[in-house]
Amino acid sequence: MNLRPDAVVVGAGIVGAACALRLAERGLRVSVLEQAESPAAGSTARSVAGVRAQFATRTNILLSQRSIAEYAALPEAGYCASGYLLLFSAVQWTAHQAALALQRSLGVPVRALSPLEAQRITPFDPEGIAGCSFCPTDGSVDPHGITFAYLRGAARRGAELHTATPLTAVTRSGGVWRLHTPRGTLEAPLLVNAAGAWSGEVAALAGLDVPVIPARRMVFATGPLGRHLGYPMTFDLTSGVYLRSEGERLILGRADVADSGWREGMNWDWLEPTLEAALARFPWLEQATLDRRASWWGYYEVTPDHAPILGRMPGADGWINACGFSGHGVMHAAAVGHVIAQEALGEPASVNIDALRYERFGQAQAGLHDLQL
Missing domain, CATH: 3.50.50.60 (FAD/NAD(P)-binding domain)
Incomplete structure (x- = not known):
């Protein structure tokens, strides 16, 4: 040493x-x-491994842009440009217009979509959704x-x-x-x-x-669905629930803001609130099964x-x-x-x-x- x-x-x-x-x-x-x-x-x-440039501040956008560009050039990164689809309520959508303008001014290829257009990427119940944004260069890495x-x-x-x-x-x-x-x-x-x-x-x-401080986060995984659905990271800003394809599975989660401190292991009590929000927005999830052994937890480092x-x-x-x-x-x-x-x-x-x-x-x-x- x-x-x-x-x-x-x-x-x-x-x-x-x-x-x-x-x-x-x-x-x-x-x-x-x-x-x-x-x-x-x-x-x-234990990360969900997502990368996105869809932020609302210049600093975060630039940090993501430059990181994604580096990952795209690094073979070991396993960068997959599967995209991020964000779903907004009317109030959120109005507030998000400034972020969209900033992202575009910095060269982020983000698109504003109607709920109908967004449903062609990931099916969802459009109730309460006023607008959506999608960036094809967002995605995931290893x-x-x-x-x-x-x-x-x-x-x-x-x-x-x-x-x-x-x-x-x-x-x-x-x-x-x-x-x-x-x-x-x-x-x-x-x-x-x-x-x-x-x-x-x-x-x-x-x-x-x-x-x-540490904040525990749950990631729930479905059983194999028999095919790759190819859904990008899709985030419902109205409820906080997200999902995306992971091979033939889907992974999904929702932050429990009260779950902070050094708590270890899966919190299965958080499964029901997560599924309630997920099924309300993505009712087709009822056809999937949950694989407890493939689910996991990890820490956020929160300020x-x-x-x-x-x-x-x-x-x-x-x-x-x-x-x-x-x-x-x-x-x-x-x-x-x-x-x-x-x-x-x-x-x-x-x-x-x-x-x-x-x-x-x-x-x-x-x-x-x-x-x-």
Whole structure:
């Protein structure tokens, strides 16, 4: 173990892997610490794996656009441009017009559809739906494949990966961070907090308050349907329920906003509220069966405004946050890797992240709200 790297990345999920690669590319000696037995074992492995550029803020759109472009060029990413179909109520549709205009101005090939046109993509009950949007370059990826590709790239440039290496204490002295682990103590002038749902706890070890908490999410899977229906990610903004094809199955879910904290395992009590909303919008689901063994759960890493925390931590020299993505980590990881490397080296950012910096929590939260899918 290199006990004196230039930078330590805490977390070997997709975001940490992207940061490690881009830092190593710049010639920094990088160590990656992961508490689990293998990389991509936390939220990355349990993601629904969707990627979309249909956001309402410029920063999020650009982070997604650049990430999707990188995934499309990476064979290990398994990028599938299956699209995202969003369904809006009348009030939501009126409010969404500004987002559609912004997306188009940035080159996102999004289309506005009537409910009738949208039903040709995914059948649904149009009751209460006033308008829909569809982007054909949104879709899905293989987060596991991306993470390991990034880590292999970082290793070729000298980065070290240490799994089963939890942090036990973090201190700052003499211009370096001291990271204490059961395998030894590392000293580095730069620490990147990319620990996902554990990022708040990692910060607390250093006496810092980074407002990231875990939120459990259920993903329910149907049994094999005998054929690939080819439905894109379809999200009903009126109820919060989503579904998409996954091979010959469908996966579906709906966020339980009360399910926060370190709760493990499937919450089967949430199945009924999810199915109630799903069947109301997609009544043809009655013909499908549920496969409990194929269903899974994972953590979102949630912040107070459901936006990530990126960039240097005020009052903590050498500490950079790359966490709190609130379900959008896979969507933004590729671009975030570049931005964090630029931040570390004092270079202009390829995407302006000022709206996502920690300092916003002491300011008015204007302009940060976006679709929570």
